[in-house]
Amino acid sequence: MKAVVDSLPVVALRRIGSISLFFAQILARIGPSLAKPGLIVKQIYNAGARSLVIVMLSGMFVGMVLGLLGFDVFQRFGSEDYVGVLAALGNLKVLGPVLTALLFAGRAGTSLTSEIGLMKSTEQLTAMQMMAVDPVRYVVVPRFLGGFIAMPLLAATFTLVALYGAQLIGVQQMGVDTGAYWSQTQNAVSLHDVWEGVVKSLVFGVAVSLVAVYEGYHSEPTPEGVGLATTRTVVVSSVLVLLLNYLLTAAFLKTH
Amino acid sequence: MTTTFCYPSPPYKPVDMSRLSEAPAPVKSPAQAGDAVIEVRDVRYAIGGRPIFDGLDITARRGRITAFMGPSGTGKTTLLRLITGQSHAESGSVKVFGREVSSMSSAELFALRRRMGMLFQNGALLTDLDVYENVAFPLRAHTKLPEPLVRQLVLTKLHAVGLRGAATLMPAELSGGMARRVALARAIVMDPEILIYDEPFVGLDPISMGVICRLIKQMNEALGITSIVVSHDVQELASIADDSFLLSGGKVVASGTPEELARSTLPEVKQFMTGLADGPVAFHYPAKDYQSDLLDDAGEAP
Numbered sequence: 001m002k003a004v005v006d007s008l009p010v011v012a013l014r015r016i017g018s019i020s021l022f023f024a025q026i027l028a029r030i031g032p033s034l035a036k037p038g039l040i041v042k043q044i045y046n047a048g049a050r051s052l053v054i055v056m057l058s059g060m061f062v063g064m065v066l067g068l069l070g071f072d073v074f075q076r077f078g079s080e081d082y083v084g085v086l087a088a089l090g091n092l093k094v095l096g097p098v099l100t101a102l103l104f105a106g107r108a109g110t111s112l113t114s115e116i117g118l119m120k121s122t123e124q125l126t127a128m129q130m131m132a133v134d135p136v137r138y139v140v141v142p143r144f145l146g147g148f149i150a151m152p153l154l155a156a157t158f159t160l161v162a163l164y165g166a167q168l169i170g171v172q173q174m175g176v177d178t179g180a181y182w183s184q185t186q187n188a189v190s191l192h193d194v195w196e197g198v199v200k201s202l203v204f205g206v207a208v209s210l211v212a213v214y215e216g217y218h219s220e221p222t223p224e225g226v227g228l229a230t231t232r233t234v235v236v237s238s239v240l241v242l243l244l245n246y247l248l249t250a251a252f253l254k255t256h
Numbered sequence: 257m258t259t260t261f262c263y264p265s266p267p268y269k270p271v272d273m274s275r276l277s278e279a280p281a282p283v284k285s286p287a288q289a290g291d292a293v294i295e296v297r298d299v300r301y302a303i304g305g306r307p308i309f310d311g312l313d314i315t316a317r318r319g320r321i322t323a324f325m326g327p328s329g330t331g332k333t334t335l336l337r338l339i340t341g342q343s344h345a346e347s348g349s350v351k352v353f354g355r356e357v358s359s360m361s362s363a364e365l366f367a368l369r370r371r372m373g374m375l376f377q378n379g380a381l382l383t384d385l386d387v388y389e390n391v392a393f394p395l396r397a398h399t400k401l402p403e404p405l406v407r408q409l410v411l412t413k414l415h416a417v418g419l420r421g422a423a424t425l426m427p428a429e430l431s432g433g434m435a436r437r438v439a440l441a442r443a444i445v446m447d448p449e450i451l452i453y454d455e456p457f458v459g460l461d462p463i464s465m466g467v468i469c470r471l472i473k474q475m476n477e478a479l480g481i482t483s484i485v486v487s488h489d490v491q492e493l494a495s496i497a498d499d500s501f502l503l504s505g506g507k508v509v510a511s512g513t514p515e516e517l518a519r520s521t522l523p524e525v526k527q528f529m530t531g532l533a534d535g536p537v538a539f540h541y542p543a544k545d546y547q548s549d550l551l552d553d554a555g556e557a558p
Contacts, residue, residue, distance in 0.1 A: 119383070127380035130340060131442075132366040133397045 022214050025136055026144050033141040043146025047108040047209075051154055054107055055100055059158035062099060063165025066090055070166070071174045080176050084185035087166030092189065092197040093252075096159035098245050101204035104151055105237040109212035112143050113233040116216025117226035125217075140217055144209045151205030152198065159197065196252045203248065204241050211237040291318045293450060293482050294339055299348035301334065308334050310506035312348070316499070321476050321483040323493040323514070326503035327528060327537055332486040335503070336454055339484070340372065341365045352450075370398065373443030373481075374452045379435035381427040381442070387414070388423040391442045398446065413441040417471060433464025440471060444479070451481045457489045465492060472496055490529055494518065502528060504537070 004010065033040070070083035116139060119125055125135040170176045212233050219229035294316040301309040308331040316322040324332050337343040338350050344358040351357070352368060360368065381390045391410045395401060401409070414420040417437040427435060436456060443451060453472060457465050473496045476483045487493055493500060494514035502510040502517060502525055510517055510525045518529055527535030543549065 122378065122383070123376045123380040124382055126342070127374070127376055127382075127439075129342070130369055130372070130374045131394045131397065131446075132369040133394075138397075 018218070019210065019214050022217070023210055026141055026210070026213075029134070029137040029141045030145065033137055033145070036142075039138070039142040040145050040149075043142045044150050045146075047104075047112070047143075047147045048150030048153060050111075051104060051107045051150070052157065055103055055154045055158050056161050058099060058103055059096075059161035060165045062095055062158075063087065063091065063162030063167075064169045066095075066162065067166040067169025067174070071170055071176070080170075080174070081180040081184050083166070083170040083174070083176055084181040085188040087170065088163060088185045088189050089193060091159045091162045091166070092193050093200075094245065094249065096162065097155045097197055097200035097204055098241060100155040100158045100201065101151065101208055101241040102238055104147075104154060104204075105208045105212070105234055105241070108147060108150070109208050109233045109237055110230045112147065112209070112212040113216040113219070113230045114226055116140070116143070116213060117219035117221075117229050120217065120219060121221035121223070121226060123221075136217075140213045144213050147209030147212065148202075148205045151208065152201040155197065155201035155204075192252070192256060196248070199252075200245065200248050203244055207240050207244060208237045211240065292316070293318045293353060294322075294484070295349070295351040295354075296335070296338070297349045297351075299338065299345040299350060301331070301338065301343070301345045303334070307506055309345070309348075312503070312506065313508060314501055316482060316484055318482050319476075319480050320498040321472065321485060321496055323497035323500035324484065324486045324503060325488055325490065325493060325500055325528070327488065330503045331506070332488075332503060333454060336374075336452055336484075336486060340369065340374065340452070370446060371448055372450045372452060373446065373448035375436065375439050375443050375454065375456055377455045377458055378432070379427070379430075379439035381430075381435055381439055383427050385427075386423070387419065387425050387427070387430070387438050390427065390438060391445055393442065394446045409445060410441075413445050414438075416444075416474075417441045418467070431464070433460050433467060436460070436464075436468060437471065440468075440475075444475060444481070447479075449482060451475060451483050453483065453485045453487075455487055456485065457487055457492050465489075469496055488528075490514075490531075504528070 066087040067083060070086040071080055074080050074082045074086070116125075119139065125139065128135045128138060167181065171178050171181050215229040215233045215236070216226075219225045292315045294314070296312055296314040299309050299312040300307070301312075312335070314324070314335070324335060326332055334343065338345055339352060339357065341357045341360060349356055349358075353371070355368075357365070357368070381387075382393065385393065388410055391413055392406050395406050395409060411420055411423070414423055417440050419434060419437055419441065422430070422434065422438070427438070430438065456468050456472065460468065469492050472483060472485065475481050476496075485493060485497065494517075497514050500511065500514050500517055501508050504524050510520055510522055512520075517525055520526065520529070524536045526532070527537060533539050
């Protein structure tokens with residue numbers, strides 16, 4: 001009996017159920033939380049502004065690598081003009097949202113988890129309950145919303161910087177004609193592609209923020225427990241982002 | 257009797273607590289004093305199959321300081337969780353202000369908790385707010401008082417615990433004793449009727465301990481707050497408690513005034529009150545026979 005209850009699929013199902021319930025709790029409290037916008041703004045700053053440097057730096061390098069890779073591949077077919085197309089589509093549709101989400105999980109997600117976990121282990125959450133204040137509403141929801149709002153903004157920044165980086169290599173260094181580079185890009189990219197990136201970054205924003213606050217709120221209130229929860233945040237949200245990315249990419253390809 | 261750190265009567269100049277709020281007259285009003293505020297009857301509770309309480313009976317009376325004492329692991333903190341409705345007993349009844357806690361809806365529970373203040377072991381101050389905002393937190397959450405009034409309330413409570421000058425410090429900058437005093441100011445800012453102290457003396461130096469002791473007595477006398485103190489510091493408790501309950505093995509093994517407990521001849525009580533290493537609470541963790549354990553030549557670790 002115990003073996004069945006503790007078997008992997010059952011544990012996984014229970015976890016999914018518990019995360020879903022927690023998500024429902026958060027959604028139910030979003031309305032009341034909007035009454036204190038100051039808390040949310042603070043969390044957008046924590047999750048967003050503090051991840052900005054790492055996101056921009058990574059975006060630059062990813063864009064530059066795409067420039068090199070595109071030039072290498074298309075040169076073999078004598079069609080270097082298409083470097084911009086690869087960089088634009090690759091960034092907008094996949095790399096921008098996915099890499100930003102992974103960086104976001106490592107930078108902002110872990111800090112959310114450890115912060116909430118620490119508040120739990122020092123009895124701050126219990127103290128709030130004793131003061132008749134709902135910790136989900138006061139602590140969890142603003143952090144979730146902050147992450148949810150910051151993530152698409154970060155993904156947009158990443159994509160923008162990456163496009164600049166690709167252009168820097170393709171045009172400035174490898175000598176692709178500026179006019180050809182941008183006109184090919186303009187022809188190839190449709191609004192549908194932009195939407196794909198936007199939708200993905202919104203979904204990833206929900207996924208990473210939810211996992212981060214869930215793990216923090218449900219961590220064991222001990223130093224080991226908080227450490228483990230932080231690790232789980234990175235592992236679970238990274239895998240979740242990559243899985244969702246595949247599903248969304250497939251779905252957008254169908255609706256094209 | 258050995259030295260106590262608490263002096264219930266003079267050498268200090270009492271803060272004028274009557275100015276703290278317009279709350280009902282700060283006296284143990286004769287009509288109400290002595291009413292049972294918290295009644296725990298025949299409570300059974302187990303964690304993971306291990307029984308914590310096995311028929312627990314406790315009464316805390318209005319306007320008095322009631323102490324729950326007992327060795328570590330006897331469920332003193334669990335008892336507080338039952339009283340505050342964070343956990344529910346398997347059987348028996350826990351009544352606060354005459355109402356059964358386990359049958360309250362969460363809205364009723366929140367309403368009940370607004371009439372209670374709780375001081376946590378390490379203060380549990382919110383780390384991202386400074387001292388002033390920590391004390392103001394319950395006011396901001398539950399009232400729409402204008403800022404000047406909030407300021408007045410917060411500063412008077414901070415003044416009462418002697419930390420008005422520390423209002424702008426962050427919790428990380430406070431010593432353990434100061435953090436607990438700030439938490440005390442926060443606990444009384446809503447003028448609670450019951451104040452619960454969870455291990456208020458743990459890890460404090462003698463001076464801080466004396467200060468906390470004095471404050472507990474002061475809060476009780478000046479504001480007429482019913483106080484519950486959970487601790488195993490016998491001497492401190494003896495100097496401030498009106499009633500005390502000694503918990504052991506899931507039951508109350510003795511109750512009465514601290515003096516009565518000190519005179520008790522029951523072995524459990526004697527062991528606890530005088531701090532003997534061996535007695536009804538055994539020094540040795542249960543093990544097999546010593547001699548056969550030593551002579552066990554199987555050569556394996558037990």
